[in-house]
Amino acid sequence: MSSKNKKQDIEDQEVEVVKDEPNEKINEETSLEDDVLTVDEEGEPIDPMQALKNEVTELNDKLLRQHAEMDNLRKRTAREVVDARKFAVEKFTVALLDVVDNLERALDVEEGKEDALRDGVQRTLDSWRGMMEKFDVERIDAVGEQFDPHKHEALSQMPSNEPEGVVINQHCAGYMLNGRLIRPAQVLVSSGK
Amino acid sequence: MAKVIGIDLGTTNSCVSVMEGDTYKVIPNSEGDNTTPSVVAFAGDERLVGAAAKRQMVTNPDNTFYAVKRLIGRKFDSKETKHHHELVSYPIVASDNGDAWVEADGKKMSPQEISAITLQKMKSTAEDYLGETVTDAVITVPAYFNDSQRQATKDAGAIAGLNVLRIVNEPTAAALAYGLDKTEENHLIAVYDLGGGTFDVSILEIGDGVFEVKATNGDTFLGGEDFDQVLIKYLAEEFKKENGVDLLKDKLALQRLKEAAEKAKIELSSAQQTEVNLPFITADASGPKHLLVKVTRAKFESLVGDLVERSLAPCKQALKDAGVSASDIHDVV
Numbered sequence: 001m002s003s004k005n006k007k008q009d010i011e012d013q014e015v016e017v018v019k020d021e022p023n024e025k026i027n028e029e030t031s032l033e034d035d036v037l038t039v040d041e042e043g044e045p046i047d048p049m050q051a052l053k054n055e056v057t058e059l060n061d062k063l064l065r066q067h068a069e070m071d072n073l074r075k076r077t078a079r080e081v082v083d084a085r086k087f088a089v090e091k092f093t094v095a096l097l098d099v100v101d102n103l104e105r106a107l108d109v110e111e112g113k114e115d116a117l118r119d120g121v122q123r124t125l126d127s128w129r130g131m132m133e134k135f136d137v138e139r140i141d142a143v144g145e146q147f148d149p150h151k152h153e154a155l156s157q158m159p160s161n162e163p164e165g166v167v168i169n170q171h172c173a174g175y176m177l178n179g180r181l182i183r184p185a186q187v188l189v190s191s192g193k
Numbered sequence: 194m195a196k197v198i199g200i201d202l203g204t205t206n207s208c209v210s211v212m213e214g215d216t217y218k219v220i221p222n223s224e225g226d227n228t229t230p231s232v233v234a235f236a237g238d239e240r241l242v243g244a245a246a247k248r249q250m251v252t253n254p255d256n257t258f259y260a261v262k263r264l265i266g267r268k269f270d271s272k273e274t275k276h277h278h279e280l281v282s283y284p285i286v287a288s289d290n291g292d293a294w295v296e297a298d299g300k301k302m303s304p305q306e307i308s309a310i311t312l313q314k315m316k317s318t319a320e321d322y323l324g325e326t327v328t329d330a331v332i333t334v335p336a337y338f339n340d341s342q343r344q345a346t347k348d349a350g351a352i353a354g355l356n357v358l359r360i361v362n363e364p365t366a367a368a369l370a371y372g373l374d375k376t377e378e379n380h381l382i383a384v385y386d387l388g389g390g391t392f393d394v395s396i397l398e399i400g401d402g403v404f405e406v407k408a409t410n411g412d413t414f415l416g417g418e419d420f421d422q423v424l425i426k427y428l429a430e431e432f433k434k435e436n437g438v439d440l441l442k443d444k445l446a447l448q449r450l451k452e453a454a455e456k457a458k459i460e461l462s463s464a465q466q467t468e469v470n471l472p473f474i475t476a477d478a479s480g481p482k483h484l485l486v487k488v489t490r491a492k493f494e495s496l497v498g499d500l501v502e503r504s505l506a507p508c509k510q511a512l513k514d515a516g517v518s519a520s521d522i523h524d525v526v
Contacts, residue, residue, distance in 0.1 A: 072323065072324045072325065075324055076322065076323070076324065083225075087225060090225070102472045102473055105472070105473035105481070106472075106473060106481075109473075109476070109480065109481050110480075113479075113480030113481060115480070116479070116480035116481045116482070116483075117480070117481065119472075119483060120472040120473050120481050120483050121472075123470055123472040123483050123485060124472045124473075126470060127470045127472065130468065130470070
């Protein structure tokens, strides 16, 4: 039985190949094709027109669903992009809040406890530096280095004991994010003696 | 072609996902979290689910329901129900047919009704994300769940308006997620699942994409939270040695300690050591005090040694029940 079905399948395929032949031939061959196509796998007669109609309905339905799915996907992706932008700083903000909390606690410290207060603020700063590292933010310290415009911004130049082009003072540190410069170190550069 | 969602209805947290193409996508809830606490609360007319319910637990202990999964499909007079009763703040009562139910605002409710509220939240999370109505779902349950517990989980789904296509064993779902079904020959695998509040170990046999649970064991009262607790205790002891102040008695300090301990534990799974730095943790007459403790992975491992030891007994028992030895196990998840 199954081998019979297989044979039928093969015959169907052969017919389809015939159908792909140039158009002029179709008229001549229609009668032949009809003979084969009127019988389905179980040997029941089928209307080729109906079979095609069914297939069209099925494909249309499939296409419609695909369109709806694509549409949903597009909307979802758009929303995700908006959300990603809106909440991109979420984790960073949460980390920053620890620092804010500690600074608020520092302000609550009563007068006369300056040593413990300073110690606490120093640790708050340490915790922040640790956090920055986790976010792949790298600090740039320039003093003593050769001036490098890719990492440093020169605020002024003045004579010093250092050779010309060496950074002698740093106004503020620079920072890189994931290897990209987000703020150059602002520096004073030696013009030599 | 309607979408089918997969729900992990956990004791402490729940999670929902959907297939996108040939991979799965975990759906974040409206708060942006991938997991939702399995906590439900009734506060006056308001019904709270998830993080909000968890946050108001302290102010509303009688009507905040958590870990009800431990009650699902259980009898009121069972050993497990009694043990659970001692640990939770909400009332547990017997239903007319002797099942373990809870009482909310004087009204008896089944654990499946409570779970259904969590499931509804997972359902709407998925609907918000997909932009279409979802009814079909697959829900996971522990491998040790008996028929009545499985049925009760199905009932919870039905109450939530879900058509539960299948109840899948959690270890099976884990093995699938790791692609372990794509093996031709028969494999034995062990699934070690240390959740927030419970620990399960299962021995599975996989062959031709068919899973058979050979044995399962566990400890329903051992979980990740116990590991946090051990670390909290250690940090507090270190602080006490240095400063003579017991942070465990200070609710605000304890909260900071809890969060820091959980973070440190997570960091230690990838880093060899971490630093717990909590400035201004407390204050006494001499001024503010700061906590700074370095924890190495080795130190942490020695601290949780007892807990790990506790998880080994169920593992050995499961191997014994499955009639296999540790060397027969092909993969561990």
